[in-house]
Amino acid sequence: MDRDAATTDRLRNLISRIESLTEKRELRWDRQVGSAHRFARWNNNLLILGPAAPLSEMSVPRYLMITPFDSPDCIEINSDDAELGADVTHLADDVEQASKDQEPVDPFAITDEILQRLT
Numbered sequence: 001m002d003r004d005a006a007t008t009d010r011l012r013n014l015i016s017r018i019e020s021l022t023e024k025r026e027l028r029w030d031r032q033v034g035s036a037h038r039f040a041r042w043n044n045n046l047l048i049l050g051p052a053a054p055l056s057e058m059s060v061p062r063y064l065m066i067t068p069f070d071s072p073d074c075i076e077i078n079s080d081d082a083e084l085g086a087d088v089t090h091l092a093d094d095v096e097q098a099s100k101d102q103e104p105v106d107p108f109a110i111t112d113e114i115l116q117r118l119t
Contacts, residue, residue: 011077011084012083012084012087015064015087015088015091016087018042018064018091019087022094023094025098029047029098029099030099030107032104033104033106036050036055037050037051038050038095038099039107044068044070045067045068046066046067047064047065048066049062049063049065049092049095050063050065055093061078061080062079062088062089062092063077063079063088064088
């Protein structure tokens with residue numbers, strides 16, 4: 001991916017901030033039922049760390065996707081990225097540590113609360 005140095009620095013700082021919040025347990029990552037995906041909600045954004053393959057499958061690239069709840073825009077940074085890939089991999093390790101003992105949740109479950117908001 002072609003991008004200027006300033007954009008790369010901003011993205012690196014963003015990943016670093018997410019990692020710091022994760023390490024301090026100020027950002028809660030949830031495990032998805034039946035998947036190795038992790039997801040978090042932060043500053044009105046959905047953060048998804050994937051793919052569905054477990055971290056033990058080290059040959060499978062990781063990605064961090066950030067998308068606002070109120071927009072179809074998104075940022076995706078892949079562990080194959082020459083400049084930011086190592087940061088994504090390190091974040092994946094930290095998120096795994098932070099969420100390894102949590103019960104998996106289904107982010108797509110239909111609940112009474114959701115139905116009441118919509119109907």
